[in-house]
Amino acid sequence: MNQACLSEALYQAGLEFDSSDFAALFLLSFFLAVMCAPLVLWWYQRRVEKLMRTQGSGPSRGADDPSKVAESPTAFAGEGQVLIDAAAQGARGAFEAVRHGATVFAVIAGLVMTVSAMFLDNEDLASPSAWLLSAVYALVVTVGAITPLLIMQSALKNKRVWIMVPFALLVALILEDLAFDTTMSVADRVSLSATGAIAVALLYLAIIGRRIRNVVPLLTLLMFFILGALYAVIIPIGTFTEACESGVVALVGLVLLIALPWLLTRVGFWLTGFLTDAYERNAFSDSQFQVGLWSLIIVLVIAIDTTVDDDDVMFSVWSLGIVLAWVLAAVAYGRRLRRLKPWAAPQPLLLLRVFSSRRDTHRLLDDVTYRWSFLGPIHLVGGPDLARDYLEPHELLLFLRRRLREQFILDADDLTVRLTRLEQRADPDARYRINEFFCLDDTWQLTVQRLLGLAPVILLDLRGFTRDRAGTAYELELLASSGALPRTVLIYDERTDEALVAETLEAVPGAGLSDEQIVHENDGDSVERVTAALAAAAAGAR
DSSP: OOHHHHHHHHHHHHHHOOHHHHHHHHHHHHHHHHHHHHHHHHHHHHHHHHHHTSOOSSOOOOTTOGGGSOOOOOOOSSOHHHHHHHHHHHHHHHHHHHHHHHHHHHHHHHHHHHHHHHHHTTOOTTOHHHHHHHHHHHHHHHHHHHHHHHHHHSOOSSHHHHTHHHHHHHHHHHHHHHHTOTTSOHHHHHHHHHHHHHHHHHHHHHHHOHHHHHHHHHHHHHHHHHHHHHHHHHHHHHHHHHHSOHHHHHHHHHHHHHHHHHHHHHHHHHHHHHHHHHHHTTSSOHHHHHHHHHHHHHHHHHHOOTTSOOSOGGGSHHHHHHHHHHHHHHHHHHHHHHHOOOOSSOOOEEEEEOOOOOHHHHHHHHHHHHHHTTTSOEEEEOOTTTTTTTOOHHHHHHHHTTOGGGGEEOSHHHHHHHHHTOOOSBOTTSOBOEEEEEEOTTTHHHHHHHHGGGOSEEEEEOTTOOTTOHHHHHHHHHHHHTTOGGGEEEEEOTTOOHHHHHHHHHTSTTOOOOGGGEEEGGGSOHHHHHHHHHHHHHTTOO
């Protein structure tokens, strides 16, 4: 084997690698992750449904075993309005941190884009109109890029409508930029316009959909390493073909085809495993993970300077300035986060519900749990209806490794271990986490019994409650028989069988509900009313 040939081929292969190619690979990985996310979520939900129908090592005990229903925790010693104000303050603090970082990025990146475009395009530096046009272009790009983050972190209603404004601006900018480019044919301009609009649409889809936001960051990393493995194989094989004999090419190509994909895939799973371990240690929250990925995508899209005839465009003035803006924005975001203080007296919330596939029912729970996450951790029994909504990075990684069963409670001993490891700390953004307990068919009742003793306030979502919902009827009867009903808030809608609720409670002596404990979804301002009722329950104001 010719050692000189191999050395030369490896050297030439190294020259072929370009940082702009890596940026393009990452962007391609992101787009593929967005497109594959619905399939992964569907597959994950089907797996959860299958596991929930299986049996564990033993049946769970019913509510007639009082030893399994822990004593109710101490209620918050204060007024309910204090909790409402604390939740609002926490949400404002989290939004201000994102806004501060996004503003730093927009200002610096906008200045870099304006100045570099003027100098690199040889514009008339003395022309005010040229400076104004360049500044407007930079403003539209940066504002359109960061606005989705601000909208999704805000308390605005109809966020899907608001987010269409920056989306339309970016698409209009793409169309305008290509419409006046006389160096390309009409077909090329139409093709690039469609491609740009689709790319922007995928970016916005990844940030606006809660379910997709949950899985895209991790899928992007895995896709990047898979595509990187293919890229790392194709380039060396081409250089070996040019520099070496056919026998050497065949041997080296075989080794690369086997070794590089395996190695890079292993590195990818190791890195994702490292990130999920860091997530489990509260190093960052799911929201921070999503903000980090979105901002990185923005940097890669804007930083690729196609106006510079350079072999490595990522080292242009434009690109380095954008990267610097991203670094400074991350520092500003981190400094603001360090100012946030989690609620000192966390109030865990137990969420029980009628399993439902209707998206409109999930939206109310999303808004309520987001607000309450600034007050304390939220415990819920996982189900196929919310499995995709509250999918966390470590759960996704276990699913992709075909180890999702490890997340399920198999018996009473397994439940005890899970409860001792229950996460009660707040993340760096001052939010507490949602602790999802996945149960088998014979362990969910025991899990509900044990969770009753961990939460001073309980939310029971009875929307869609009918006689067919035996599991929810069991939970309602358990709340009444265990004495937990006074600290429970119930949500009704037009589908709730209120007569059946009354009938179930009548079977338990002394059980009853006050009007303040019941929130009808069709009354308007349901989120505010549910939050206020929960705060009153946590404060013992009944």
